[in-house]
Amino acid sequence: MSALKRKRGGKGPGGKAKKVKLVENGNKPQTTEMEQNKEITVPPPVSMGKWRNKERVLVFSSRGINFRTRHLMQDLRTMMPHTKADTKMDRKDKLFVINEVCEIKNCNKCLFFEAKKKQDLYMWVANVPHGPSAKFLVQNVHTLAELKMTGNCLKGSRPLLSFDPQFDTEPHYALLKELFIQTFSTPQYHPRSQPFVDHVFTFTITDNRIWFRNYQIIEEDASMVEIGPRFVLNLIKIFQGSFGGPTLFENPHFESPNTHRRVIRMATASRLREKQMVKELQKLKRTENKEAVTRDVTDDVFATPAEERPVHIELEAPAAKVVKKNKHKAFKRQRKQNR
Amino acid sequence: MILVNNTMDINEDDEQLGETSEEDDSELSDGELQDAFAKGLLKPGLNFTTQEPKKIVNNVEGLKQCLADFRKNTLPWVERLDMVNLPADDIVAKSEGRLDNKASGDLNPDDDFQREMFFYRQAQAAVLEAMPRLLKLKIATKRPEDYFAEMAKSDQQMQKIRKKLIMKQTMMEKSEKAKKLREQRKYGKKVQVEVIQKRQKEKKAMMYAVKKYQKGMTDKLDFLEGDQKTAKGGAPAKGGSGKTAGGQTPDKKAMNKKGPNAKRKYKDQRFGFGGKKSGTKWNTKDSHNDVSGFRAKEAKRDLEEKEEGAPPKEGLNDRARMHARR
Numbered sequence: 001m002s003a004l005k006r007k008r009g010g011k012g013p014g015g016k017a018k019k020v021k022l023v024e025n026g027n028k029p030q031t032t033e034m035e036q037n038k039e040i041t042v043p044p045p046v047s048m049g050k051w052r053n054k055e056r057v058l059v060f061s062s063r064g065i066n067f068r069t070r071h072l073m074q075d076l077r078t079m080m081p082h083t084k085a086d087t088k089m090d091r092k093d094k095l096f097v098i099n100e101v102c103e104i105k106n107c108n109k110c111l112f113f114e115a116k117k118k119q120d121l122y123m124w125v126a127n128v129p130h131g132p133s134a135k136f137l138v139q140n141v142h143t144l145a146e147l148k149m150t151g152n153c154l155k156g157s158r159p160l161l162s163f164d165p166q167f168d169t170e171p172h173y174a175l176l177k178e179l180f181i182q183t184f185s186t187p188q189y190h191p192r193s194q195p196f197v198d199h200v201f202t203f204t205i206t207d208n209r210i211w212f213r214n215y216q217i218i219e220e221d222a223s224m225v226e227i228g229p230r231f232v233l234n235l236i237k238i239f240q241g242s243f244g245g246p247t248l249f250e251n252p253h254f255e256s257p258n259t260h261r262r263v264i265r266m267a268t269a270s271r272l273r274e275k276q277m278v279k280e281l282q283k284l285k286r287t288e289n290k291e292a293v294t295r296d297v298t299d300d301v302f303a304t305p306a307e308e309r310p311v312h313i314e315l316e317a318p319a320a321k322v323v324k325k326n327k328h329k330a331f332k333r334q335r336k337q338n339r
Numbered sequence: 340m341i342l343v344n345n346t347m348d349i350n351e352d353d354e355q356l357g358e359t360s361e362e363d364d365s366e367l368s369d370g371e372l373q374d375a376f377a378k379g380l381l382k383p384g385l386n387f388t389t390q391e392p393k394k395i396v397n398n399v400e401g402l403k404q405c406l407a408d409f410r411k412n413t414l415p416w417v418e419r420l421d422m423v424n425l426p427a428d429d430i431v432a433k434s435e436g437r438l439d440n441k442a443s444g445d446l447n448p449d450d451d452f453q454r455e456m457f458f459y460r461q462a463q464a465a466v467l468e469a470m471p472r473l474l475k476l477k478i479a480t481k482r483p484e485d486y487f488a489e490m491a492k493s494d495q496q497m498q499k500i501r502k503k504l505i506m507k508q509t510m511m512e513k514s515e516k517a518k519k520l521r522e523q524r525k526y527g528k529k530v531q532v533e534v535i536q537k538r539q540k541e542k543k544a545m546m547y548a549v550k551k552y553q554k555g556m557t558d559k560l561d562f563l564e565g566d567q568k569t570a571k572g573g574a575p576a577k578g579g580s581g582k583t584a585g586g587q588t589p590d591k592k593a594m595n596k597k598g599p600n601a602k603r604k605y606k607d608q609r610f611g612f613g614g615k616k617s618g619t620k621w622n623t624k625d626s627h628n629d630v631s632g633f634r635a636k637e638a639k640r641d642l643e644e645k646e647e648g649a650p651p652k653e654g655l656n657d658r659a660r661m662h663a664r665r
Contacts, residue, residue, distance in 0.1 A: 053418045078491050131409045144492060147503045154482065155489045161421040162465030168423060171402040177421075178410055185419045196482045197420065197473060200462045207448035215462045217480060222427070222466040224459065227491065237396075240405055248405060250396040 053187035058102050058128075060086040061113035069113055069121055071143040075229045076111065078144065079214065080184065081156035081192035083111075095124075095243040102128040109183045110242075113138075120257045123233065125179055126242045132175060133242045136233040137257065139209075149228035151216030157194040158186040159201045159214075166205040172238055172249040173205065199227060208253040209234045417476050422469055426460030 057080060059073055065088075077083045084105055089098065089112075102110050112124040121141070126133030142149070161184060167177040184201055186193050202213045210233040215224040238249040255263075320333060375381045446457050473480060482488075490497075551557050599607070 053414060127409060132405050145496065147500050150500050150504070152490050152492045152497060155491045158420060160465060160469050161419070162462055163421065163423045164461065165423055165425055171399050171406070172397070175402050175406045175409070178406060181419050181421045182411065185421065188418050194482075194488060195479065197469075197478055197480050198482065200465055202458050202462045202465070204458055204461060206446050206454065206457075209448075211454075211458065213458045213462070215459070217466055220470060220480070222463040222470075224462055224466070238402070240401060246398075246401070247396045248398045248401045252395045 049189040051187060051189040051191065055082055055109060055182060055185075055187050056105075056107040057083045057109040057111060057183055058086060058105055058107040059083045059111045059113075060101075061088055062091055062115060063088050064091070064118055065113060065115040065121070066118060068141050068143060069115060071145060072141050072229055072231065073113060075144040078155060079159070079229075080186060082186055082190055098124075098126075098243050099128055111183065112243075122236075124243065125183060127179065127182070128242050131242060132179065132238060132240060132248065133245075134176060134179060134238045135236045136210075137236060137254070138231050138233060140230070140232045142228055142230045144228045146228060149226050149230075151199075151218075151225035151227035153199040153216050153227055154194040154196060156186070156190075156192050157196050157198050158188070159184065159199050160197055160217075161185055162200055162202045164204045167203070172235075175238065175248075176210070176235070177203075200224070208251070416472075417478070420469070422465045424461065424464040424468055426457055427464040427467065429456070429460060 059076055061069065061073060073085075077085060084107055086101060086105060089101070098110060098112055102108070108128050110124065110126045110128050112126070114122040114124065116122065121138040123136045123138050124133060125136070161181060163177055163180075167173045180203060198217050200215045200217060202211075202215065204211045204213075211230075212233065213230050214227045216227045217224055234254060235249075235251045236254050237247050237251070239245045240248050320337070372381065446454060448454055470480065548557075552560065
C-alpha cells in the first residue's frame, strides 16, 4: 500500500509524468537514483484521459501456500497494476467471507488462491458482488523469476489479451472469457499504468485445460520473448454467485488431484499384486505332486515307416581302411597286425 | 428390474418420479417390500440396487443468462484489448511441407516444443492483428529510448539472465571446440600412422629386392633404378609444386637415398655390427692401399705450408714428400 494518497482525477498535462515519479519515489526508492542521473524526458501520455473503468482486483490467498504460489501472486500483482493485496485468510472462515473482504477493500473482482495439503493449488476467479465465479486447479506454475523467462516489460503496462477461438464455441468458455477479460485487462488511464502496450497474455484451450502465457513484444513484426509467469488452469466448476450459489457448469473431464494420486497408487499396487500372484502360482506348480507319465508322448516322433532289415551280427572285424595321408600310421598298424 | 438408489444432494430440488418412493434402500424391511410388491412397483425376479449415473451440471441457459447480465457492453474495445485469433502461419512447417494444424484441438499437449510454438504463434497473430488497430487509436507499443520507468523485472534479475545465457553459449562453444580438437587429433594420428606404415612397406620391399639380388636370384639392379626413376619422374613432373602424394618433397627423397648421415655412419663404423674394432689389425695391406681418405685440396695446402716453413732435411725429403703427397 502506498503511503501517499492520490487525489482523484488527473492533474495537468505534466501531472501524469510527475505522478509516475512520485509513486515510484514512494514505493521503490532505489530506482529514483537511476532516474535522476539520466536526463529523463518522460513524455506525457498520448492522450490524457480520465480513468473511467474502475476495475479493482483483490489478489490474496489462504494459509499454507508454498513459495511458488507466493511468487506467482506477487508476479500477478506486478503484471496487473489494478490489483490490491490482502492478508492471508484463515481456513476456518467460510468462503462467502471473501465477499465482505472485497467490499471493504472496494474491489469488484477477486483472485483467491487456496492451497490444500500443501500440494494442490486452487484458484477462484470471481466477480464479487453478484456475478459468476469459477474455481480452477492450478498446475505447472512457473514464475517471473525463472531464468528461462528472458523477457521483460514495463511495470504496469497494459496487456493485449489473446484468446483461442475455442472460447467462442461453448457457453461456459464464453463466460470464462468475459471473466478473464474483465479481470486481467488493465483499465485505460489507470494511475499506475504505463501508456504503452508491450506485452500479450495468451489463453489457449488444449487437453481440456486453459494454458496461460505472457509474451513481451519486441518488434513490430511480432517477434516475442516470454516474460512469464505461466500456469495451467483446470476448470472445476462455475457458480452463478460469487463464491457460492447454484452450480452453472461442472467440468466432466476434471479429475481431482486426490483421485489422480489414488489411481496411480492403485495401479502400482495392482501391478505388484499381479507379480506376487504369478510368483505364488509358480511356487505351487513346483511343489505339487507330479504324476509319473507311463507313456511318453514323444515316443513315435522318430518312428519312420519303413521296412525292417534283418539284424546282421558281424563276427569278423572290418578291414582297416588305409588313410593315404598318414601313410606311416597305416603301415605301422598293419605291421603290428601282421606280426 | 433395477431399483434405483439416488444419493442426491439436499440442494438439488429435482424430484425422482416413479421408480422408488423410499430414499434409503438398505433399511427396507420385509414389510415395506411386501407393500411395494403389492402396489406393483416391484416385479418378481432378482432386484438389485445400482447407483444412478452421476449428473454433470451444464446449465447452458443459466450460463447464457449469466453472461448477458455480466457483460459490460458499455466498454469500448480500447479498454479491454482482447482478441480472438488462430495462430499465425507456421513458416517452418510449411517449408517442410507438413500440414499445419491450426486448431488447438489437434495439438498434442505432451509435445512440449510443438505446444509452446503454438502458443507463440497465437500471440504473434494477435499482435499482428492488433497493431493497426492500436495505431488507429494512437496507442504506442514502442517506448522511446529515453523513457526510463520501472520494469517488471529488476535490472539485477536481467543481469542474472544475461549471465546465464552467456554461460550457456560459452559452454556450448567450448564443447564444440573440444570435439573438433579431438577429431583433428584423431585424424592427425591416423595420417601419421598411415605414413609410417607406407615407409615401412617401402623399406621392406627394398630389403627384399636387395636380398634377392644378394642371393643372386636377380642380376638386374633395376630396383634401385626403379626408385630413382620414380623420384626423377616425380620431381620434374611436379616441378615446383612441392609435396608429392607420399607427403615428401623431392629433396627429402634424395636425402633419404643417401641413407643415414655422416655422423651415423661414423658411429656405425666404430660401434655397429658387433665386435670390437680396437683390437683388430689396422695397418694392413688393404688399409694401406685404401686411398679414400685423400683430399687433393688439403694435400696441396699442406705442401705449400711445408714449403713456406723450413725446407725439410734431406734425409727426410722422401718421407716428407710422401706424407705431403699423401
